[in-house]
Amino acid sequence: MTNRSTNTTGTAGAASTTAGAFQTGTDRKGSLAAFKGLLPFLRPYRRQFFLAAIALVVAAGATLAIPYAFKQMIDLGFGAAAGAEARSIRHVDATFLALFGVATVLALATAARFFTVSWLGERVTADIRSAVYTHVVNQSPEFFETTQTGEVLSRITTDTTLIQAVVGTSISMALRNILLFVGGLIMLFFTSVKLSSIILGLLVMVVVPIVLFGRRVRKLSRDSQDRIADASAMAGEILNAMPTVQAFTHEHIESSRFKASVESAFGTAMKRIRARALLTMVAIVMVFGTIVFVLWLGAHAVLAGTMTGGDLGQFILYASIVAGSIGALSEVMGEAQRAAGATERLLELLSARSNIQNPAPAQRLQLPVRAANGAALALSDVSFSYPSRPDTLALAQLSLTIRPGETVAVVGPSGAGKTSLFQLLLRFYDPQSGAIKLDGVDIRQLDLHSLRDAIGIVPQDTVIFSADAMENIRYGRAGASDADVIKAAKLAAAHEFIERLPQGYKSFLGERGVRLSGGQRQRIAIARALLKNPPLLLLDEATSALDAESERLVQTALEAAMVGRTTIIIAHRLATVQRADRIIVMEDGRIVETGTHATLVAHGGIYANLAALQFHSVHVTPHEATPQAAA
Template identity: 85%
Template structure:
């Protein structure tokens, strides 16, 4: 296995284990939120609008204490006179005007940042999903589907909270903190200096606690992802779980995982509660002490009542801003962990990429595509020490039907995965119509290949759309024609709503043979020059197999076909039969010549045909 494959596998393993202690120590800081910049950049105008609303709202809030000072000193203080009532009226009118501006600006800010949160989250989810579906099978060998789903749902929800709320709250409170601080010094430099000095001392324990909260937040997200991954795996295997009566065991496993997530979450919640309590006690204790000093200053005549009232309000604003920022810091730290996990997922690069300047396939020949393998050797990334294919050489002519047989593990399905470029061989090359498939755009390569897999995938849609998956622009008539060729038309017509019948999740409303015929119809609709049949008739009864075999023989006309089959009755009419064992081609010929050879194929034929050699 190449070093690059090893590196990529290591990267994928890292992505599948976000709870890695090494990474826990290296990351988790708020700096991870910088990774959101590419998603925020397209919406700069909305951010500016939110910023303007934010500044207006903060300015209105900071104007309120000054209005109260005017009211106290000029309305009720020693300077109050015959015009005090008129002055009080004006002050309250000004207060109402400020409150109206505050209300409008706050509503505008809320709407804009909420829109940004929803929009950016939708973009992130789409980007992550788009990236994941472009990964090679190697990625899914090492990453659980439930883990990916947890990142797309739970982690993006945390980011939505930050972008759509926490950032706005943080900026608003930063403005209030700074503005309040300036006004405190304007009101009383002496008291302000004392309060600032004491507040600096309170920040140190708060920061120390914040680090613990950050680590616990990351742990909490990882435990939730573990539970989601386990649930996804079990729900996708319910028939097996129930067949082996493992419902209680699986329920217990999931309950234990959920309980583990709960305990981790409670550790995080306790730490955040302590952080909040510590922040409130230290900050407000500082403010109360300074206000006690201020009260004595009023009694001594060095401050007016209005100055003290204004100082109290600004101190409250500063204290409230600090408290809010400590709350937001906890949310931001959780979102930083979520951003890390999403960026890790997006940073995983598949080795299977389209070339920067892809070549084009020659015009399609009337009789199909030519396929050749030149000394191909391959090991799966998860099993680098085992050769799945070893120095394989093969030439398949246009229009030829080649059957590949051999015992399980011989490398038959691996061939198909390499043809589709799900993996690249470590040595050798594969050519389609004379072009190295590594030089082809992946969409071009896979568009030229139709496949009927052994494990048929049926989507949660109706029969018409499941077949149309083979070619998205196909008309209803073309879909129906493909279904007829695959002997699927009759049973589809008998469904409650015909071609519009919903087939259930993973096709649970169909038999195995019916699912297989849907897959064959899908491949026929695609009409590719190269057709790959991986046990295409394995799940059919004798009558359906006869119908499908006849349809496949008609479909093979004008295209190259490669068939994998354990049931030798389905491959006897192939132009050539290739026998594989341990990743190598050990025998080649037609049915009669291979039976006469007396090797592996002859033994397989003897077992299946009870020593009766079938001839044409």
């Protein structure tokens, strides 16, 4: 079929190509600019942020009050005159009582802040995951031509976890330490203007190179996340193809490839870790070196009598708070740099826009849920190329009219455009020219859900979900009763084998239906389509995986289901299309023959050659048979 290769990514190098799949979506920005994209997820929780801010200010204020209490204790307690011993003891007692009160306030405010910001981190992360997943499932197939599911899953899980750490911890820590830094700096100037001016000037000289180096950490953080996503994409691809991997004894090869990908991610992560470690070391050495130098000056001031011991003690504590806040901010900046890369990746994913959009305003099909006459279908001069192959026409000026209730079979060699026709009918893609009308309405003017609700499809590659048989069939119509599900299963000749399963319809079918045979999976898919009971039915090799007996049963069921509805059948096995009202023969995206089985065989064209190969009704030379052998 035409689109088989377009949706398949080769294993070699696939992960590396997806890493930059979204690079065009958003430009690289600074850390703070990247976090602006999170504002829509943060706004609904302004009240919680306000409460967290109150707790944060109270906790910071309590912390900043501690050094002042120590100054009072030193100057008025330990430094009291000998005749005022009783007064100094009372002052020490009062000071320690006040310290205990401050500690209690600090504990309550810190606990309230921790609970609130942790709740915010979990809540915002859950909202982001839901938004990203909802956005992805509404993308057109074009999106998945260039994006692996492992890449998307990495962004939904790993990247959102990093954002959770920022929202639930880092933002709070950053604001707390900013308050402590500003408050501590003010108190330092209140204690000693001279020493504070010196320490501030030195700190400015220290912070500038730290900020510049932090930009390199951010880039390495983004690269590290990309390499992790590559490894995740590769693992997802291989795990979904384990039977093929094992059949070709490629376990060792794929393990080696994954190990190489993991080692690449590890190498990039180590670059990030080394950069962060160096940044932390430089920050601590330079900041504390500055503070030690200023404290040395303060000690000389005490010895010279220009400063009290309490003032120096208070200055030391406030300097420690300022230095500690700077050290904590450097740690938070490292986490923020890493989360900024994750945020960019998620925003790139959210910025991806599907080319298939609902029109405004959208029309809805006026079709009954159980159509009695089927739906009319008309294609006028439709030309279409896949976005990944714009220079190759999958369909070329195709015109076709199908009457309500008519059964039309589409046959032809692989690559003729048969499956592309189905892709356009479901509006997974839009043609570059021409129009497709369903019951007289251009499908580009229809609401997407209304259009697809009117179409039932049995694909060649059957999808079975990790659920029981009942729910797998009920996927065709979510509100169907158990009785309706069983009725559809009987029509699809699936009831008997389902009943023989250990728990019957409640039997878990395994991931991708691994507990079923190919024919059983196909009958589940047929039952799902019959349960939907749409006016337009698309069958893409619906009986290709069935044995002769099952094919006979399902063919009988399908013939009954086709009554009263429009049906289009894609088939390579011509025995399944002989009773169609009309057979369309396609080649190179064009209709080259039209007629019934008998008239086409008599015509002696492509269909006659295909029939000869399958039914051996006429002699075909090897040269004539070669082009059709792929069919």
